[in-house]
Amino acid sequence: MSMDQKLSKAADLLRGSSRAYAFTGAGVSTESGIPDFRSPGTGLWSNPELLALATGDVLQRQPARFYSVFLPQWLAYQRAEPNPAHKAIAELEALGRLSGVVTQNIDGLHRKAGSQVVWEVHGHLRHLVCGSCGAPAPFEAAEDAMRKDALPPRCDCGGVVRPDVVLFGEAMAPDFERALAALRRGCDLMLVVGSSLTVYPAASLVRFADAFIIVNCDPTPYDGQAAVILHGSAGRILPELLDAVKEAK
Ligand SMILES: [Zn+2]
Known part of the structure; x- marks a missing residue:
């Protein structure tokens, strides 16, 4: 055909x-x-070390590391048309x-x-969300925290603010x-x-x-x-x- x-x-x-x-x-x-992360040779997901960081566990245990690796990528997503x-x-x-x-x-x-x-x-990246109380938070909260070297961003309740996306090992x-x-x-x-x-x-x-x-x-x-x-x-x-x-x- x-x-x-x-x-x-x-x-x-x-x-x-x-x-x-x-x-x-x-x-x-x-x-x-x-980038298509699952295509060989391109993007983050082809790097097994970075792939291993995209988990809820890393977000909980090493939130500053999690954010410093992934925040620049999410900001690029937000600028995409x-x-x-x-x-x-x-x-x-x-x-x-x-x-x-x-x-x-x-x-x-x-x-x-x-x-x-x-x-x-x-999930999506239109806003962040508190991992404890579920309150939404703007992405600027993460950018501010990164600028001030105060990652991860935290909610008023003290919880870690996270992206509203599904990480490996999550529902x-x-x-x-x-x-x-x-x-x-x-x-x-x-x-x-x-x-x-x-x-x-x-x-x-x-x-x-x-x-x-x-x-x-x-x-x-x-x-x-x-x-x-x-x-x-x-x-x-x-x-x-x-x-x-x-x-x-
Ligand atoms: Zn909260």
Whole structure:
């Protein structure tokens, strides 16, 4: 099948579905300058020593170290802007072709792009939260603490203020249960974008889908079940898919 034929088939599937969702991973954000941590040779997660620090345990025992390693990265996330893939996903929702998006990413770029129904199953970085009392805190609290060499930031209650994201060894964010509940009610099509579908339990959510369109640079375990596979960059393919959906008669 040519690329045009694949795009046309994917567009037909999106137009014919009644409960289609997107499921996105790091690959949807690489063109926003956020590295895919699980790709070999790039980013933080390819460094096992740093990977071992991204745990709730390190946050508890060595909070200053935890912050000094990860805060610069989160600040870069906060400055990132949505790319054409995020925008196309938001527009597909606005057109009524997607019912929502489940994302493994903590960068918040789907909301920034205008998506309305978004489940961030690994949390987000829009604000920090007290690990003891749960009160939200602004990111500036962490930046101030870093500037004053007074990491970690602390809440008025004395608790350590932490990012509202899922660290290794921690339970999933509340959005995981919300996404699970929605998908259980029915998902006749899953548009997978930029996810290797190998990170669990997030990837377990796609098991509710009746059919798949997969947009990814690399193979996934679900390729055999996919109605259409579009290999390539999300920022190039998603706008083309959006155009195909709009053009389809
Ligand atoms: Zn507190």
